[in-house]
Amino acid sequence: MSPTRKALVEASRIVVKVGSSSLTTAEGGLDPARLDYLVDALAARRATGSQVVLVSSGAIAAGLAPLGIPRRPRDLATQQAAASVGQLALAHAYASSFARYSLTVGQVLLTADDVVRRSHYRNAQRTFSKLLALDTVPVVNENDTVATEEIRFGDNDRLAALVAHLIGADALFLLSDVDALYDGDPRKVAARRIDEVAGDSDVDGVKAGTQGESGLGTGGMATKLAAARLASSSGIPVLLAAATDVPQALTTAEVGTAFAATGTRLSARRFWLGHAAGAAGRLWLDDGAVAAVVHRRRSLLSAGITAVDGEFDAGDVVELVNLSGDVVARGVVAFDAVELPALIGHSSHELPAEQRREVVHADDLVPIRSF
Numbered sequence: 001m002s003p004t005r006k007a008l009v010e011a012s013r014i015v016v017k018v019g020s021s022s023l024t025t026a027e028g029g030l031d032p033a034r035l036d037y038l039v040d041a042l043a044a045r046r047a048t049g050s051q052v053v054l055v056s057s058g059a060i061a062a063g064l065a066p067l068g069i070p071r072r073p074r075d076l077a078t079q080q081a082a083a084s085v086g087q088l089a090l091a092h093a094y095a096s097s098f099a100r101y102s103l104t105v106g107q108v109l110l111t112a113d114d115v116v117r118r119s120h121y122r123n124a125q126r127t128f129s130k131l132l133a134l135d136t137v138p139v140v141n142e143n144d145t146v147a148t149e150e151i152r153f154g155d156n157d158r159l160a161a162l163v164a165h166l167i168g169a170d171a172l173f174l175l176s177d178v179d180a181l182y183d184g185d186p187r188k189v190a191a192r193r194i195d196e197v198a199g200d201s202d203v204d205g206v207k208a209g210t211q212g213e214s215g216l217g218t219g220g221m222a223t224k225l226a227a228a229r230l231a232s233s234s235g236i237p238v239l240l241a242a243a244t245d246v247p248q249a250l251t252t253a254e255v256g257t258a259f260a261a262t263g264t265r266l267s268a269r270r271f272w273l274g275h276a277a278g279a280a281g282r283l284w285l286d287d288g289a290v291a292a293v294v295h296r297r298r299s300l301l302s303a304g305i306t307a308v309d310g311e312f313d314a315g316d317v318v319e320l321v322n323l324s325g326d327v328v329a330r331g332v333v334a335f336d337a338v339e340l341p342a343l344i345g346h347s348s349h350e351l352p353a354e355q356r357r358e359v360v361h362a363d364d365l366v367p368i369r370s371f
């Protein structure tokens with residue numbers, strides 16, 4: 001067994017994400033048999049001593065039939081209404097299904113704001129920790145009913161990667177209607193199956209579609225791949241597998257595509273800063289500044305900044321971009337947007353004493369790659 005699959009089997013705290021297409025019937029309503037099949041496997045993993053957090057899509061899909069809507073609506077208001085009806089059905093279905101094993105579920109509905117704001121992030125962490133300490137199975141979804149376009153995570157794959165980090169999970173399982181990652185969409189082309197991903201170079205040529213065949217899910221393989229890379233590059237091994245293979249996925253992990261944990265696990269604060277926090281502005285860096293902050297992990301000084309965008313206050317999170325506009329890092333800025341333009345391009349010794357400080361201190365700065 002590969003070390004990654006071994007880590008997936010031995011993980012003591014896991015996040016499992018299941019997509020809408022794996023929970024519904026061909027007609028589109030919730031399929032209690034598929035849901036029970038998933039819960040059987042989750043309960044079996046729990047029985048081995050693992051803590052399990054489930055991130056489940058399916059609220060919108062589950063709300064369509066009761067409302068007499070034939071297919072996933074495009075407009076936000078109808079999606080929100082469907083999610084309102086469907087989330088209740090989904091939560092009820094999970095509660096009854098887990099009750100077969102005398103397991104209690106706790107519902108956690110999150111909006112992007114809950115991870116973007118530092119105080120909310122901590123609050124969400126406390127809630128999960130208490131739910132797990134009380135031996136429940138938290139069932140998570142985006143709070144679609146109140147999430148507007150601007151504050152949406154948009155896809156539950158990313159939400160699952162964020163939750164995995166937030167709760168300090170040891171493994172993430174992404175379940176879908178396809179049995180593994182391929183180098184192209186296996187429904188459309190003769191694609192090669194990928195068993196193990198050791199690092200970015202193994203997924204370089206992969207073409208991941210953006211919309212699944214079912215028309216019920218949101219992101220297709222592209223969001224799953226991005227979520228798998230986000231989690232694995234921050235120290236969490238990931239298994240991408242078919243929901244129909246969930247018993248094997250959670251016992252032997254000898255199915256699907258395994259993504260090795262590469263980067264070291266970031267502290268919750270640095271992960272939040274790098275991948276979750278909302279940015280209030282952008283600082284444009286010259287090449288020397290990019291090299292200093294990204295490669296030498298130095299603080300950002302005013303001399304290396306060429307331009308400033310946005311309305312931010314000292315203490316806000318901003319994006320640091322290179323001259324082509326690619327985001328290279330994120331950090332907490334020490335000046336506000338009104339004060340900073342007068343300082344940029346100047347070395348510290350040219351500035352008055354009260355302004356001689358780092359614009360973004362190295363401790364408050366996280367280099368990032370795009371996912």
Ligand SMILES: Nc1ncnc2c1ncn2[C@@H]1O[C@H](COP(=O)(O)OP(=O)(O)O)[C@@H](O)[C@H]1O
Binds near residue numbers: 176
């Ligand atoms: N490179 C790829 N490897 C595997 N599947 C892919 C790839 N590109 C696109 N797909 C498609 O993505 C679909 C899964 O996405 P989706 O239906 O959104 O899943 P879910 O509802 O589980 O989130 C698969 O059915 C498959 O046809």
Ligand SMILES: N[C@@H](CCC(=O)OP(=O)(O)O)C(=O)O
Binds near residue numbers: 018020058154155216
């Ligand atoms: N939050 C939405 C699902 C969003 C989503 O990412 O769906 P999917 O691609 O099926 O995982 C819902 O419950 O309907």
